[in-house]
Amino acid sequence: xxxxxxxxxxxxxxxxxxxxxxxxxxxxxxxxxxxxxxxxxxxxxxxxxxxxxxxxxxxxxxxxxxxxxxxxxxxxxxxxxxxxxxxxxxxxxxxxxxxxxxxxxxxxxxxxxxxxxxxxxxxxxxxxxxxxxxxxxxxxxxxxxxxxxxxxxxxxxxxxxxxxxxxxxxxxxxxxxxxxxxxxxxxxxxxxxxxxxxxxxxxxxxxxxxxxxxxxxxxxxxxxxxxx
Ligand code: CA
Numbered sequence: 674x675x676x677x678x679x680x681x682x683x684x685x686x687x688x689x690x691x692x693x694x695x696x697x698x699x700x701x702x703x704x705x706x707x708x709x710x711x712x713x714x715x716x717x718x719x720x721x722x723x724x725x726x727x728x729x730x731x732x733x734x735x736x737x738x739x740x741x742x743x744x745x746x747x748x749x750x751x752x753x754x755x756x757x758x759x760x761x762x763x764x765x766x767x768x769x770x771x772x773x774x775x776x777x778x779x780x781x782x783x784x785x786x787x788x789x790x791x792x793x794x795x796x797x798x799x800x801x802x803x804x805x806x807x808x809x810x811x812x813x814x815x816x817x818x819x820x821x822x823x824x825x826x827x828x829x830x831x832x833x834x835x836x837x838x839x840x841x842x843x844x845x846x847x848x849x850x851x852x853x854x855x856x857x858x859x860x861x862x863x864x865x866x867x868x869x870x871x872x873x874x875x876x877x878x879x880x881x882x883x884x885x886x887x888x889x890x891x892x893x894x895x896x897x898x899x900x901x
Pocket of ligand 1: 685727729730
């Protein structure tokens with residue numbers, strides 16, 4: 674099998690060196706750029722399988738790089754993991770909404786980062802279920818066609834919006850979804866769900882999941898994630 678190619682955009686040399694060393698040892702082929710401008714030039718030529726993108730870059734910053742990559746039809750499909758600092762929640766939200774797939778907060782453990790890389794490359798090979806597919810995960814069965822949620826075989830009484838939100842999150846376990854992404858996923862159905870209403874819906878879903886409420890994790894300042 675061909676090596677997966679990872680492109681690192683990071684201006685801090687010691688982090689680049691560390692990542693380069695460990696990712697190469699894991700069997701990935703690694704390229705790097707220290708500047709956003711350089712990254713935007715090189716990535717469309719190299720077409721890596723995944724980009725690790727630092728948000729705080731001199732000149733063109735990470736969010737602008739993310740926007741440029743997601744605006745081009747050539748590079749839109751390349752998954753991006755953002756490298757962020759603590760306290761950059763609003764940038765994380767912006768990046769996720771621009772189409773970045775995941776993020777890791779510095780200082781990160783190299784083990785965690787490699788696990789995220791692996792998981793994202795794997796997810797890319799298994800695209801998420803469509804909006805009508807039945808999802809079976811942990812002890813939950815979510816069947817949108819029959820408008821049915823079963824927990825350990827027992828039917829839970831969910832509203833239409835609750836079921837849609839639960840289905841959307843459960844179709845991508847481990848992915849952090851911003852409120853806006855959740856709204857977008859549920860929109861197009863007849864129900865108007867606003868940003869803030871998402872929080873209310875989540876409270877309702879958790880209440881019904883009862884002892885399994887922790888299947889839906891809150892990611893502070895960013896959004897929600899279904900337990901992997
Ligand atoms: Ca930086």
